[in-house]
Amino acid sequence: MAHETTGGTLKGRTILMSGGSRGIGLAIALRAAADGANVAIVAKTDAPHPKLPGTVHTAADEIRSAGGRALPIVGDIRSDEDIARAVALTVEAFGGIDIVVNNASAIDLSRSLELQPKKYDLMADVNVRGTFMLSRAAVPHLLVSSDPHILSLSPPLNLDPKWLGAHTGYTLAKYGMTMATLGLAAEFTTIAANTLWPRTTIATAAVQNLLGGDRLMAVSRTPQIYADAAWHVVTRPAGERSGQSLIVEDVLAEAGVTDFSGYAAVPGTPDDRLFPDIFL
Template sequence: MLLENKTVLITGGSRGIGKSIAIRLAKEGANIAIVGKTTEPHPKLEGTIFTAAEEIAAAGKGNVLPLAGDVRSEESIQQVVNDTVAKFGGIDILVNNASAINLSSTEQLEPKRWDLMHGINVRGTFFMSQACIPHLKKAINPHILNLSPPLNMDPNWFSKHLAYTMSKYGMSMVILGLAEELKPHRIAANALWPATTIATAAVQNLLGGDFLIQRSRTPEIVAEAALHILKQPSFECTGNFFTDEEVLKKEGITDFSKYAVNPDQKLMPDLFL
């Protein structure tokens, strides 16, 4: 299933995995709408929605729409969806990538940090999906793809960072429910998660600095896996919790060395795996 002239809406598309997915799909000829809050340069974060749009446009046919938006706001979500449809005529694919992370323990976590994670990760994912469903129903091969982990009830993942785990599993539960709910409409709902840590701002600034970056892969591996998922017939490929390695191996790709930031370092498995 080709992505030529398909319209893809990606949340959190200013940098990292979201931007990499946008670039990869743009190369396939897709129209890209990216949503992000960063409209002005940030001292600790790379790029804005506008600089990201320039990169995406250069990679594809130039059909890119940068949208300033906050997925915690239903008014902002509806405006983003309306603007995307007005520009491109519909929505074929939704990628829920926007996410907040805080690995604090239960005693240390402030309520505003809890609210931020659940507001973006769970609430934002749910209501962005809800707003896109009427348009996805009209698409030929509609997909929803969440960047969230396989559901794993091992207490280990809850004991280390309970609030974050709840929020990311909330995103995965959205997939679990929508995959079944939307089957009559042939709308696919799948989740994708990296097998290793990925060299993003979150890893650099919050998790492990350059030490962990050197033991990570680049976001391009997740983008390549996303491409292969989104090419699948929506009525056959739904309700899955994929890892990037699993998807690429199924496509016959087994050499992942080009994705390593530092091939001389041992890779670090990602959270929840």
């Protein structure tokens, strides 16, 4: 069953998201829930993590509290069986799929000689293969949606040696997400498939634990800026924009947002003090 387009709102529309138990994915889910969307999240976090907040179940509770319908699915997007099950459960619960958000991502910024093979494999499996396989599994349902979208949280393809050489393993994985998305846009022309990436670092557990601790968190923006931009992307009619690598701040500026100060993780931090994200 395809849901009718309701322009400017996600009410009644169904999102299938990878990850989403915390951070940017959860923020996107809650923004959609505020409209009354159906949100299925497939993530591994069945039980609390010792260092990270949130499980797929607590995320579902938050989605319901925000006004949406939630379907928590414990699964690993590295597993073809889990992907097939997630798609089937989502269609069974909500009658179709309108939007796929490829949010799940593994990160390791090690240099090539220091990068452990198992970490390379994890990033390739989650970021590239997971994005491709989850999107692919949803395509038959997206093709019968009245307004289908695929949105991947990955950067534009920037072939500057600065980024190619900084962390080659991670760069390959994130660019692979983008290539998969742009490829699907070219192959399935009725589905709007785009990528979205921020100009500044975003205050998430990944930034806190893996990149720069409290110091970097203080010069980042909140996940809400990513959520608001994602909302603007997936509420535009699918025929208007596809195959593009979009930047969070550009999407918001295009929508008429001129003041980003409210998104600073530490209120009052001037824009020129914020830390630029990688790949731009």
